[in-house]
Amino acid sequence: MIKKIYSTLSTFNTIELHEGLNILLADITQKSTVKDTRNGLGKTTFIEIIHFLYGSSCTNKSVFKMEQFKDEFFIMDLELNNNLYIVKRRGSESNFVYVECEEVSDLKKKYGMSGISNIKIKVTEWNEFLGEFLFNLNSRDELIKSNLKFRSLFPYFSRLSKDGGYLDSTKYFKTQNVHLTQIALSFLLGLDTKLAISYKHLEEKKKEITDLKKAIETDSYNKIMNDGINLDTEITILTAKISKSKNDLENFLVHPQYREIEIEANNYAQKISELSNQNFMDRQIISELMIASKSERNIEDFNLFELYNEVEIKLPDIVIKTYDESKLFHEQLIKNRKKYLQEELEQYNEIVIKRSQLINELSLEQSKKMTILNTHGALDQYSLLQSEMNELVSKLDMYQKQQHFLNMMREEAAKLKIEEQRLIIEINKSLEGHSRTKQHAILLVEEVSNCLYNSVAQLHIGQTKNGRYDIEMVSRNQNSTGINSMLIFCFDMMLIQMSKFLDRKMDMLIHDSSLFDPVDERQIAEALRFGKDKSIVAGFQYIVTLNSDDLPDSVRKEVASSILPVLLTDADESGCLFGVYY
Template sequence: MIEKIYSTLETFDEIKLHNGLNILLADITKKSTDKDTRNGLGKTTFVEIIHFLFGGSCTNNSVFKLPIFKNHFFIMDYVLDDTKFTVKRRGFDSNYVYVCCEKGSKYDSFFGEQERKMKVADWNEFLGESLFNLDNKDSRINENIKFRTLFPYFARKAADGGFLESSRYYKNQKVFPTQIALTYLLGLDTKLSIDQKNLEEKKKEIADLKKVLKTDAYQEIVNEGINLDTEITILEEKANNLKRELESFQVHPKYKEIEVEASSYAKQISDLSNKNFIDRQIITELKEASKNEENISDINIKDLYEEVKVKLPDALVKTFSDSKIFHERLISNRKNYLSSELNKYEKLVKEREGLIKNLSIEQSKRMEVLNTHGALEQYSLLQTELNELVNRIITYKNQQKLIISIREEEANLKIAEQKLIIEITKSLEEHTKTKQKAILLVEEASKSLYNSAAQLNIGQTKTGRYDIEMVSRNQGSTGINSMLIYCFDMMMIQMSTYLGRKMDVLIHDSALYDPVDERQIAEALRFGKEKSLEKEFQYIITLNSDDLPESVAIEVKNNILSKVLTDSDESGSLLGVYY
């Protein structure tokens, strides 16, 4: 129970609270005009202060971070297990709270005799264990349920959308975190709702994996019609052949140099062969000319001599004997020349043949090296080709593994999903007593407000997950929706006691009552007053004075807190200053 809210801020008047119903009233003064408003008096800020002291977040936009307030502590006296705690927190170092408890309590060993400065996270852990019996050693519970995921059900904030739906305190609150929190607060099997969440996350993972199979990148790897098993078999055979080829491949360090030498020898041999071919033609012609020279006769020389005399009568012509001698010398010289030329070309051809033989031997040696070895470049090309094949095989195998994994996981998920549906059905039957208690608590609260009672449904959806919701025949009405939340919250605070938990504070901002008619507000206040005393919990509400029904004003007179917010001037507001 909260005993008192106060602050080091001088303009803040302390607010003392008591057990049962507590009404923080915002009143209109005689000086107020129609243009005056009570929206800025601090009703919502009061709820924010309680959240702040119960470990709520404090962003840079928070009122507690404003320069006028950030160095001032907001303080709460809180009683737990008959032990009074004093809790302080400020915006300046909002990641910490300052806590001290009465001496001689069972909490001395945790907090010590002096005021303890502790991280907000540690404070929240303590509150979760102390107020909601959260087992911080249970990793599954600890990962999915925190004090701050449960407390807002007992202190809803209008700014967060807390008064839109009974099962949620936050507008965009997701389904599975909601189901986990509700199953815990209602005493159902929370671990099954955690299993549901995990199952849903796995289904999303599978859906994301299946999207990968539809991407262009994958389609480029696996074209339509390709069978991965077949393709992998073919590629692996190619890879094995390349591996064997590489294993037998001998790299010669001077392969390129030897290849150039062999090519050079081949060119020299070709050039020499071409020259020999030409010279052999010359040799043939020289031999033919020598043979013709031997056939020349004296008659021919005589006839030639006579013909010269006729044609050149005036020329000086030697005697025939002189001419014959000259001719014989000429023939002899011609033979000698032809013989000399023939010997020269034959010698050249023979020399070239020897050179060709030697060059051929050297070329043969180098060709033998080239035939039994390979160049590093060739080896690298083969290695590159093998690497590309191996990479393709790995890619195909990964894709094949992905497809098989998806199929197997989908099958396993279907089995797990059906199994979980059965387990939840069975669990709901096992928790019949707890379920009935919650349903009847809602029934009791709703009957005090309506002739047609609202109902709490606890069961399963068509897909098998937990289904916890408030329903009413007139759920389309805004006022009806507010009272559904009222009935739900009244059930939740009483279930806390029923389940042996120590959470004993329920807070409602005036936003809950804004759309509700006067008669229903009166009945809600009566029921809240009665039940909070009977079940020993603290029901704190903020309310505008003109929303307080006259029919119940006298009954709740003593429940109105001494601090009444007014709009006369800034001193009448909760913080005592305008900001």
């Protein structure tokens, strides 16, 4: 229970509280005009101070970080387990909380700080202590510790309008995650929270699969799918090709002078070709010389004298006289001609034979070079083979990854379906096993609802079709004014009473005036009556901030003793909570 809220800020209006119902009023004065507002008087800021001292985060936009306030301590006298705790915190060192408490206090026992009067601890440590003390959170249970914090439970008992706390009874934050909501509510209602955590993990795994599907849908993946490639078949073929390439590379011999040998072999081939061409031409000449030689042999039988007789020309004596000489000359000419042809023929034959021998020698050398080239390879050829194999390996790796992802997704999807069915059964069994707790919460809401005008609300606790916990408030009367506000009121009153039912020490509920803004006067009156009576009977502190003209006259006398002495007013700046305008 909070006993007092105050500050080292000299102008701050100290707020002292008591058991049961506490009403902090903000009043309008006759000097106020239509341009004045009571929204800046400090009703909401008062609740924010309580959050600040209960370990909320403190951003640079927070009022506690403002230059004129950052070094001022905001202080709370808090009674826990009959021990007084004086809690102090300021914006300039917002990561720490100062606590003064008795030697036998639970805080000193937890952190072993006996003998230290003014304890300075981290906000995280303070929150852990509050979680253990007020909600029985087990900090040694890693599953609970990593999924459930004090700060994810406390706002259900002190909603903030700026966070959207009065929009939905099951949420204290506008964009609150559904699974975190189910975890918190299952705990606050005494259900099996670990099943809610398991369902959250299940949904996270489903999201991972969905994200994985998006991740693998790359251009290469889409091409594979569009080309109609069967991954199993392609992997089999590629594996065989890689095996062959690997074997070829292992048997590939790189000769250091491969290029020089290749050039020499090419030169040999060129020379052999040139010599062969020359032999061909010379053999043509030889053939012609042989024909010419045969012709010369036929000329030996040529008779000049008979030729003259055939043409019947009478040769002069001088011709006849010189005929013998001419014949001798002619025979010598023929003989010289035959000798010349024979010498030419022999010369060309010798040249052709020598060339043929050279061709044989060159062919032998070329054969040696080609043998080396056939059994060895060049480095660039080896590199080309290596590059081709690397491409195959890269393609195989891509296909194998795609196949692995697809197989994994299929397996995970199947496992998740099994896990989902298991959780459906487990949560159903758990709800049956917690039927007493479930019934108690439902009846608590029913009790509050019956006390309000038109009996507006019901609590449903069950399962969605997907199997997770389904905890929601529903309205019996959709035409009732401010129905959402009354659903929240009923829900919160149920939660604070469930705290005692579950043997927890959380004993405070706070409602801002925002809750009552859309509610008609009769429902406000009934809500205040119920809060006043139930807080005494159930033993919790109920704090309400209201504008004075929203307090129904019909209940004003009944709650007069619950109205706090400090009346926030817009008469001047001293009337607001901080005592100064900012």
